[in-house]
Amino acid sequence: MRFRHIVLGAVALSSIILTGCGTTEAVNPPWFSVNNANQTVDLTIAAGTNSTNGFANFNGYANGQMTVDIPVGYTVQVHFVNDGGIPFDFGIYNSVNKLAFPGAGASVSSMVNDSGAGVFPGQSSNFKFVASQVGDYRMENLLLRIDDQTRPENFGMWDWFDVTNGGTPQVVVSNS
Template sequence: MMKRSTIAAMGAIALAGCGGGDASDRPSPAPAPAAAAAAQPAETSASIVTSVDWIAVDEGARTVTIDLVAGSTDANNRWNFNGYANGEATVVVPAGYTVTVNFENRDPVMYHSVGVLERQASYPAVFDEAPPVFDGAITSNATSLTEATAPGGGTETISFTAATAGEYALVCPIPAHAVTGMWIGFDVSESGESGLRT
C-alpha cells in the first residue's frame, strides 16, 4: 500500500513538473529579462566613482595628484598599479586639470614604468613606441627593461594636462608587462568627476 501511494505521489509531482495539472496551481513565470533589467537601478557599481586616499583633487587649483605604486601587492605577480591590473579599476580626473603622478616601483625585482596611452582591447607584447596621449604623460625610458623606474622603491614624477575628455589607460609599456595585465583605466571626465571607478 505504502509503495503505491509513494509511486502515485511521485507521478503527480512529475506530471506537475511537465506542465500537467491546473494552471492556477502553477507558480507565475519569472519576469522577462528586459522587465527584470528595467526594475534594476540604471547605475551599476562599476559606474560609481569613489574617493581613495591615493588620488587627491584640488578643485580651486584645478589639479589632481595621484600616488601610483607599481607592485604594491602580489596581485598579477606584482605587475599591478595600487593592487589593480587587467583594467579592474579606472582613475577618473576632470578634463582640463593638471595631473601629477608620483610614481613608485615597489616590485623587488622588475623595472616598471607608466604612461597614459590609448585604451586598447589588448596590448602588444612589445611596444615599437609608446606615445602618451598627453604631453609629458609617461615616465622616462618607459619601454626599457633596464632603464625604466628601478625596482625596490625607485620613484619618478610626471605632470601633464588632461586636456581632452575620453577613455584612456595607465599602462606599463615594458616588454610583456601590459599584455599580461599591467594596465588600468584612466578616464578624463567632461562632467568634473574624479576618483576611482572599480
C-alpha cells in the same frame, strides 16, 4: 508543471549571470587628492603593492579594475612608486601606445633598447601633465614593449584613465 520548470530555470540562469557581473563603486583612496579650486589632482600610483595579478598591479588593481576619472583641463601630478620586485614603468597611453598627453609618462620609444629604462624596485619617479583631451585612455606598464603598433595586455598591468567633459575627479573600482 512545464511552465514552472521554465520559470525556475530562467530565475536560476539570471542569478548565475548577475552573480558574475560584479559591481563598481567610487572610492576615496588616500593616494588620490583633489583641489577643485586649482583644478589639480595628485595621484600616487604604486606598482606591485600586493599579490593581485601576481604582483603586476597598480595600487592593487589590474586588468582594468580601476578607473581614474579626470575632468578635461585639470593638471595631474603623478608620483609613481615601484613596490614590486622587478622594474616597472607607468604612463597614460592612447589606443596606439603613444603618450596621451605631453609629459604623461615614458614614451615607448624612450624605453626600447634601454636596459636602464623603468623604475627599479624601491625607487620612484614623478611627472605632471594637463588632461587636455576628452577620451578613454589606459594607465599601463609598457616597459617591456618592443613593437609600438600592437597592444598586448602587459600581463594585465593596466587600468583606465578617462578624461571627461565635466564632473568631479574620482576613482571608481570594480570587483569583477
